Amino acid sequence: MANSGVDKSRRRFLIAATSVVxxxxxxxxxTPFLTSMSPSARALAAGAPVEYGLGKVEAGQQVRVKWRGKPVWVVNRTPEMVKGLASLNDRLKDPDSNILTQQPEYAKNLYRSRKEQYLVLVGICTHLGCSPSYRPEVAPADLGADWIGGWYCPCHGSRFDLAGRVYKNVPAGSNLEVPPYYFKDDSTIVIGLNDAKEAV
Structure with a gap:
């Protein structure tokens, strides 16, 4: 037999060793190839969801949170602020939030939010990208007697109500954007995801 002098155990060892190597x-x-395809820590941080504690936001106050390099406003609206929203519909371009790209489906309501009290908006004017000023006061001299609070863009004069809806006859063409967000619990929101399932 031609194979009688072959050490089969040595052959198996060499095959196994070659496979391992x-x-x-x-x-x-x-590894380097796959690592280069995954996003950097900086990129992950830039797009990562942001948690914010609502206990830091007093009644009537707006705070600014940074998400994906954009300013995001969180506003704790008072009952008076919320009550005035319905009275403005005839003065707004899109009172029913029909431009669906401006908010998730759960924010397509009068309040443009998951809960009436808290509003979450991207703080960038939909005209040319300026950041509007928060003007919660009622009837200030520079905005007129019919102003009941909202945002005023100092760049070109666009106005938005306390739900981020744009007024008629101003340069901005659409409402302020509502980013994806959800309530992690009664006192914490997560900006950047629509619900906890997306985080998994």
Whole structure:
């Protein structure tokens, strides 16, 4: 027999050793390639969801949170602020929030929010990207007797109500954007995701 002098155990060992070395070499070559395809820590941080504690926001106050490099406003609206929203519909371009790209489906309501009290908006004017000023006061001299609070863009004069809806006859063409967000619990919101399932 031609194979009578072959050491089968040695052959198995050499095949196994070659497979291990080959596998290790493949992993060593693939690792840098796969690592280069995954986003950097900076990129992950820039797009990562942001948690914010609502206990820091007093009644009537607006705070600014940074998400994806954009200013996001969180407003704790008082009952008086919320009550005045329905009276403005005839003065607004899109009172029913029909431009669906401006908010998630759960914010397509009078309040443009998940809860009447808290409003979450991207703080960038939909005209040319300025950041409007929060003007919660009623009837200030520079905005007129019919002003019941909202945002005023100093760049070109666009006005938005306390739900971020744009007024008629101003340069901005659409409501302020509502980013994806959800309530993690009664006192914490997560900006950047629509619900906890997206985080998994």
């Amino acid at each position: 080959g596998g290790a070499g493949t992993v060593a070559l693939a």
